[in-house]
Amino acid sequence: xxxxxxxxxxxxxxxxxxxxxxxxxxxxxxxxxxxxxxxxxxxxxxxxxxxxxxxxxxxxxxxxxxxxxxxxxxxxxxxxxxxxxxxxxxxxxxxxxxxxxxxxxxxxxxxxxxxxxxxxxxxxxxxxxxxxxxxxxxxxxxxxxxxxxxxxxxxxxxxxxxxxxxxxxxxxxxxxxxxxxxxxxxxxxxxxxxxxxxxxxxxxxxxxxxxxxxxxxxxxxxxxxxxxxxxxxxxxxxxxxxxxxxxxxxxxxxxxxxxxxxxxxxxxxxxxxxxxxxxxxxxxxxxxxxxxxxxxxxxxxxxxxxxxxxx
Numbered sequence: 001x002x003x004x005x006x007x008x009x010x011x012x013x014x015x016x017x018x019x020x021x022x023x024x025x026x027x028x029x030x031x032x033x034x035x036x037x038x039x040x041x042x043x044x045x046x047x048x049x050x051x052x053x054x055x056x057x058x059x060x061x062x063x064x065x066x067x068x069x070x071x072x073x074x075x076x077x078x079x080x081x082x083x084x085x086x087x088x089x090x091x092x093x094x095x096x097x098x099x100x101x102x103x104x105x106x107x108x109x110x111x112x113x114x115x116x117x118x119x120x121x122x123x124x125x126x127x128x129x130x131x132x133x134x135x136x137x138x139x140x141x142x143x144x145x146x147x148x149x150x151x152x153x154x155x156x157x158x159x160x161x162x163x164x165x166x167x168x169x170x171x172x173x174x175x176x177x178x179x180x181x182x183x184x185x186x187x188x189x190x191x192x193x194x195x196x197x198x199x200x201x202x203x204x205x206x207x208x209x210x211x212x213x214x215x216x217x218x219x220x221x222x223x224x225x226x227x228x229x230x231x232x233x234x235x236x237x238x239x240x241x242x243x244x245x246x247x248x249x250x251x252x253x254x255x256x257x258x259x260x261x262x263x264x265x266x267x268x269x270x271x272x273x274x275x276x277x278x279x280x281x282x283x284x285x286x287x288x289x290x291x292x293x294x295x296x297x298x299x300x301x302x303x304x305x306x307x308x309x310x311x
Contacts, residue, residue: 030118032125040129043075044168047131056159058137062182066136066161069186074130074160079122082153083115102227104234105277108204111152112279113238116140119154120177120198127175131168132160134176134195136185140283178285180253188252194290197246199254201238202281205231206263209275228278232256235280243286254284 012020023034032040046052055076056063063073086107119140127135138158145151160175178195180188188195207227235256243251263275 030121032122036126037129040075040126044130047074047168057157058159058182062137064182065186066182067164069189070164071133071161072164074127074132074162077123077126077130077132077135077158077160079119079124079126079156080153081115081118081122082151083111083118085111085150085152102206102208102223102230104231105204105206108277108279109202109234112142112154112202112204112281113200115142115152115154116156116200116202119156123156123158124175124177127158127160127177128171128173130160131162131173132175133162133166133169133173134178135160136178136195137181138177138179138198140179179283180285184253188287189290192290193249193252193287195285196248196288197242197286198283199239199243199246199248199251199286200281200283201235201240201242202279203231203234203238205234205278205280207276207278224276227276228258228280231278231280232282235282239282239284246286246288248286248288251284251286254282257281257283 019034026037027033043052054073056073057076058066058073066073120138123135123138135158138156141155141157143153143155145153156177158177158179162169176195177198178185179198180195185195205227207224209221209223239251239254257280259279261277261279263277
């Protein structure tokens with residue numbers, strides 16, 4: 001008998017083992033666990049029936065305007081990836097007593113990019129199983145864990161939507177992913193654009209400050225400033241490249257997130273200022289022209305008339 005999870009485990013049946021191994025292979029290939037696929041297929045099969053119920057992180061106003069635009073919410077979708085970040089070589093690792101350099105930490109940049117790609121890819125897969133045209137209101141989150149050194153989890157969460165009268169799309173349909181709100185989605189389409197995907201670029205950059213100037217007067221630390229510009233340039237270039245890859249004509253709602261981290265890799269003679277790592281992420285929604293026509297909002301304006309107003 002097992003008590004509180006301890007003791008002898010029940011023997012795993014051959015069917016259960018095959019199911020577990022197949023699920024692990026699916027995740028290893030960038031896909032979803034098999035149980036998640038079964039749940040989503042069951043949810044998709046109930047669409048259009050009294051047994052269908054959707055979940056959403058849209059606000060009441062967002063849900064209303066998405067439906068007024070001719071779309072309906074299918075369900076909340078999520079993608080996740082817990083990623084182990086590898087060891088990054090720097091000059092400080094090799095020469096800890098004075099020979100340093102500044103530049104991109106490519107291992108970290110690639111780890112952040114790949115973990116985010118896997119999370120967004122799984123979100124798209126969930127939306128695809130539900131038969132979605134796209135996903136709106138996507139938010140990206142990342143979190144480090146104290147119980148696992150070098151582990152980082154990326155999550156992507158949003159609401160899958162599809163045109164109300166559109167048939168269930170075929171398996172070749174790839175839903176767009178966007179971080180625009182329901183209201184922004186409406187306005188974007190009214191302006192003649194459609195979202196075609198997320199445009200993301202990131203860069204992790206190491207700054208080794210030089211010993212310069214006097215600590216007793218106001219002065220710009222150009223080494224830190226230059227490192228920030230270098231990192232931002234690399235991240236912005238990658239964001240633009242992802243937008244071009246989906247044939248976008250522009251990026252809306254572009255935001256730049258900057259995280260600073262004091263570095264401890266070097267222990268040399270530089271005591272004037274700390275080494276710094278910059279983690280910069282540029283993210284927005286890639287858009288392309290759309291020639292369709294959307295229904296117009298019918299808004300009735302009401303003005304209360306008091307007795308004083310009618311005199």
